[in-house]
Amino acid sequence: xxxxxxxxxxxxxxxxxxxxxxxxxxxxxxxxxxxxxxxxxxxxxxxxxxxxxxxxxxxxxxxxxxxxxxxxxxxxxxxxxxxxxxxxxxxxxxxxxxxxxxxxxxxxxxxxxxxxxxxxxxxxxxxxxxxxxxxxxxxxxxxxxxxxxxxxxxxxxxxxxxxxxxxxxxxxxxxxxxxxxxxxxxxxxxxxxxxxxxxxxxxxxxxxxxxxxxxxxxxxxxxxxxxxxxxxxxxxxxxxxxxxxxxxxxxxxxxxxxxxxxxxxxxxxxxxxxxxxxxxxxxxxxxxxxxxxxxxxxxxxx
Amino acid sequence: xxxxxxxxxxxxxxxxxxxxxxxxxxxxxxxxxxxxxxxxxxxxxxxxxxxxxxxxxxxxxxxxxxxxxxxxxxxxxxxxxxxxxxxxxxxxxxxxxxxxxxxxxxxxxxxxxxxxxxxxxxxxxxxxxxxxxxxxxxxxxxxxxxxxxxxxxxxxxxxxxxxxxxxxxxxxxxxxxxxxxxxxxxxxxxxxxxxxxxxxxxxxxxxxxxxxxxxxxxxxxxxxxxxxxxxxxxxxxxxxxxxxxxxxxxxxxxxxxxxxxxxxxxxxxxxxxxxxxxxxxxxxxxxxxxxxxxxxxxxxxxxxxxxxxxxxxxxxxxxxxxxxxxxxxxxxxxxxxxxxxxxxxxxxxxxxxxxxxxxxxxxxxxxxxxxxxxxxxxxxxxxxxxxxxxxxxxxxxxxxxxxxxxxxxxxxxxxxxxxxxxxxxxxxxxxxxxxxxxxxxxxxxxxxxxxxxxxxxxxxxxxxxxxxxx
Numbered sequence: 001x002x003x004x005x006x007x008x009x010x011x012x013x014x015x016x017x018x019x020x021x022x023x024x025x026x027x028x029x030x031x032x033x034x035x036x037x038x039x040x041x042x043x044x045x046x047x048x049x050x051x052x053x054x055x056x057x058x059x060x061x062x063x064x065x066x067x068x069x070x071x072x073x074x075x076x077x078x079x080x081x082x083x084x085x086x087x088x089x090x091x092x093x094x095x096x097x098x099x100x101x102x103x104x105x106x107x108x109x110x111x112x113x114x115x116x117x118x119x120x121x122x123x124x125x126x127x128x129x130x131x132x133x134x135x136x137x138x139x140x141x142x143x144x145x146x147x148x149x150x151x152x153x154x155x156x157x158x159x160x161x162x163x164x165x166x167x168x169x170x171x172x173x174x175x176x177x178x179x180x181x182x183x184x185x186x187x188x189x190x191x192x193x194x195x196x197x198x199x200x201x202x203x204x205x206x207x208x209x210x211x212x213x214x215x216x217x218x219x220x221x222x223x224x225x226x227x228x229x230x231x232x233x234x235x236x237x238x239x240x241x242x243x244x245x246x247x248x249x250x251x252x253x254x255x256x257x258x259x260x261x262x263x264x265x266x267x268x269x270x271x272x273x274x275x276x277x278x279x280x281x282x283x284x285x286x287x288x289x290x291x292x293x294x295x296x297x298x299x300x301x302x
Numbered sequence: 303x304x305x306x307x308x309x310x311x312x313x314x315x316x317x318x319x320x321x322x323x324x325x326x327x328x329x330x331x332x333x334x335x336x337x338x339x340x341x342x343x344x345x346x347x348x349x350x351x352x353x354x355x356x357x358x359x360x361x362x363x364x365x366x367x368x369x370x371x372x373x374x375x376x377x378x379x380x381x382x383x384x385x386x387x388x389x390x391x392x393x394x395x396x397x398x399x400x401x402x403x404x405x406x407x408x409x410x411x412x413x414x415x416x417x418x419x420x421x422x423x424x425x426x427x428x429x430x431x432x433x434x435x436x437x438x439x440x441x442x443x444x445x446x447x448x449x450x451x452x453x454x455x456x457x458x459x460x461x462x463x464x465x466x467x468x469x470x471x472x473x474x475x476x477x478x479x480x481x482x483x484x485x486x487x488x489x490x491x492x493x494x495x496x497x498x499x500x501x502x503x504x505x506x507x508x509x510x511x512x513x514x515x516x517x518x519x520x521x522x523x524x525x526x527x528x529x530x531x532x533x534x535x536x537x538x539x540x541x542x543x544x545x546x547x548x549x550x551x552x553x554x555x556x557x558x559x560x561x562x563x564x565x566x567x568x569x570x571x572x573x574x575x576x577x578x579x580x581x582x583x584x585x586x587x588x589x590x591x592x593x594x595x596x597x598x599x600x601x602x603x604x605x606x607x608x609x610x611x612x613x614x615x616x617x618x619x620x621x622x623x624x625x626x627x628x629x630x631x632x633x634x635x636x637x638x639x640x641x642x643x644x645x646x647x648x649x650x651x652x653x654x655x656x657x658x659x660x661x662x663x664x665x666x667x668x669x670x671x672x673x674x675x676x677x678x679x680x681x682x683x684x685x686x687x688x689x690x691x692x693x694x695x696x697x698x699x700x701x702x703x704x705x706x707x708x709x710x711x712x713x714x715x716x717x718x719x720x721x722x723x724x725x726x727x728x729x730x731x732x733x734x735x736x737x738x739x740x741x742x743x744x745x746x747x748x749x750x751x752x753x754x755x756x757x758x759x760x761x762x763x764x765x766x767x768x769x770x771x772x
Contacts, residue, residue: 053575055629062625062632063772064578065538065570072482072532087734090769094454094475097482097532104451126735126764226733227683253631255683 025161028070028101030079030089031058033140034111034149036277036286038078040175041154041168045161051092054278057253058084059130059225063091071096074107076160078153081110082117082137106159112137114152115145118206129223140276141208143183143290147176182287187212190294192301197243199236201228201250201259204275208293217245220258228258240266247300251275271300397447397455398766402503404439405760408432412753419516420719420748421696422670423611424595425551427519431745431755432509433463439759440502442470444768452478458501470501470523482532489525493542494564494584496621496642498522504770506638506678507727508741508759512692513644513672516721517617519551522586524562538570538580546588552615552646553588562588570772575629580772581622588615590650600711601658607712611666613650619643625772634683641675652701654708662707668716669697678727688727695720721747737761 027048029035035050042048051067052058058080061067071077071092079085093102100107117135124133139145154172158165194213201220209216218239222232247269250259256270263270273293274280283289410431417430438461446456454477458470473488491499497511498521510520524546533539548554548561568582590613596606620643627636648668655661676690699716703709710717723746729739738760745753 053630055575055631057631057633060632061630062578062627063769064572064625065568065580065772066572066578068532069536069538073534073536086767087769091771094477095484095532095771097479097484097530099478099480102477126733130733253629253633255634 025075025157026073027076027078027157028074030077030085031140032277032279033286033289034078034080034153036289037146037150037153038076038157040286041150041172042157042164043171045164045167046157050278054274054276054280054283055252057251059087061085061088063088063095067092068095071101072098074098074101076107076109076156077101078109078111080112080137080139082112082134082139083132084112084137106156109153109156111149111153112139114148115139115142118210119203129221130225136203136206138204138275139207141205141293142211143179143186143286144211145207146179146286150175150179178287182290186290186294189298193294193297196247196301197245199240199245199248199262201248201254204251205249205273212297217243220248220250220262233258233262236262237265244268247271247297249273249300252279269300271296273297395447397445398768400442400444400446400766400768401764402440402442402444402501403760403762403764404441404503405437406432406439406508407436407758408434409756410434410753411755412751418715418748419512419694420721421699421716422516422694422721423552423593423668424715425516425519426595427515427551428462429515429519431743431753437463438465439508439761442501442503446766446768448477449474452476482534484530484532485527486530487527489523490528492522492524492544492546492564492586493528493530493566494522494544494586494617495619495644496580496582496623496640500771503761503763506640506676506686506688507690507725508739508757509743511642511674511676511690512694512721512723512747513642513674516670516672516694517552517644517646523550524564525549526560526562528564538568540568542566548588551593552590552617552648554590554593562586570623577624577626578772579622579624582620584619586617586619589613590615590648595715597654597713597715599656599658600714605657607654607656609652609654609713611648611650611652613648613666615646615648618645623772632680635680637677637679639675639677641673643671643673645669645671651704652708652713654712656708656712659707659712662712663704664701664708665704667700671695671697676725684731686727686729686731688725688729690723690725690727692723692725693720694722717749719749723747735763735767 024045024047027038027042027046029038029048029050031052032050032054035048038046038048049070051070052061079089099105102108112134119136121131121133124131150172154168157168190212195215197215197217198209199218199220200216203219203224206216208214218236220228220233220236222229245266245268248259248262249271250256252272252274259270273296274283274289277283277285277289280292282292408431414431414434418424419429441461442458444456444458446454449455454475455473456475457472459467460470461467469489471490473486473490475486476484479485493499497505498514514520524544526544526546528542528544530540530542544564545560546562546564553562564584564586566582566584568580570578570580572578590611592610592612594608594610597609599605599607622641624639625636628634646669648666650666652664652666653661672692672694674690674692676688678686678688680686696716696718699710699713699718701710701713723743725741725743727739727741729737731737739758741757741759743755745755747753
């Protein structure tokens, strides 16, 4: 009996392992914005999830066992690249035993290569802090960047799942139309932000500033990735006497301490803005994300 | 050429003849018109080129020249990215290079040359508290790259305390096996224990737990083949096997075939958004053929008797690691709790060339074990504090003379003793590439000698900074 039982169990496990891949593609993104974009394009045809949340710093993620298991089961991995995930993604790829999503395979999608990059370094030296050799990787805060990325993602999904290729293309066309319409509205709403000087905690909002014509006067971090120091903050305050900023910005996962200090010293509001979907309760998808960002920025101007 | 020249001369003559009065003003006006036309064409061209990349500025507004400048500079940016020629030199395929510079300053009460672990068969290797004063720690150079779509290679050279350069790891790993399988072969750190598989510069303390020194003389390296399989489940479940040469203690190289077998299994998961854990169990089976160590003679000073063990050795490991960071953000605070337990069984024969009593043979059964538990907490950005407790149990000494020559007293090293050590650590990491550490240990490795150990350590990382394992 025991022998028989173990045999049926063994056959059962074997059958489970040899099952053909499920109809719906498993899409895993490194950052929440790409999961939201894949959902816009794939809707219910995909099982979409994100390895990180809007409450987490994508630079500093542990290569947790749960993430290795999720990468193991992914058909498509959608990440920013540009070294943003250099501290954890290589371990996940290496330990996943999943050949479909290795670099260069159709299941590995890199968004960062598809958009014009800002802050391409002319010199690579760690004395400059945590510089990214391929340019600033926080590309998601300019909605115009969602167009080339979305188009390429729809194409890639169609290659991986040819039966639904037409549906992905149509869904992307619909998304793009809604996005273009929304962008016009956002740009009109944000006219007041044009030329406004701000301080950001980390250099992770330059694409937003570039889009809305805002000026980044400085950062709370003395160099990218280095904790704000009192000496640097004092120098920043001096700088603001010459060139005043209207607000100081940080994301949900960055410590508020330095922002609050500068806010009190310079008498400007400290504003938290979500930098991806899920960063705030209001930012539930890509559209509400930008609406929330703009309304918070306009609120900071009051 | 000559035709163009003729036309040029002719047109100049015509112009001179026609424009005798006010020709200068006329010319200026014409030039201005041309410039304006060129300016407008330039704007239109720029806008068209930009249109391909982003939406043009809002319609209905005249384009200002400063706007034009920003458009131009943004275009240049885009074109720089788009037109970057691929590197064609052979150097473009150079592997990633990473250098770890490490060093220590140590203040030790006891002479490290006399270091022993009471009750345990000396494992050799890199055991012990290291050198007194200033010394270079494990300085490492790692080169790694994809070999082709199927294989990835990595080699790590290390400068050890004796100023010798050796290959810590030299391995090839598959990257294209199907269904969750990964194979690796060459020389590598075995997966038989949690901390074993991690490079020294990622450890939370400047030295390895005592139990590793007792069981393997440091990290257990093997040369051979490892095969891992990750189950296609929601939860992380990994099974693996290793076939090694079994050169390193507790084994001994004995010619052809496989000298050591390892089986390992690990699993792990998240607990909410802030915590995660990983645990595992592993078994190592190896054979020792003439594993030699020196046993001090109990009746004569400065004389030691060569003693060799022949037999089987099996080692079990189990570990559990728990990590916590609020919302998964370790920037401000994070906490790690890590513990491992090892249990060994050895069965065989001890041969001793005893200078006082002659050569003898005794059957030997050993069951040493040990564990450690450590916690590390980052209490503010850049600053961490850690506490570790090591505890070893030499087990019961079971020697039975086969020829009536040797007694238990002829094996003073193996006399029952339970070493322990308590370690405190404080480290400061200005960036993720540099770390300075202060460590104090209260070490009772041997009977009757309590060692107070103070260490200052630096760890610096240059070049490609590889991602760290959980």
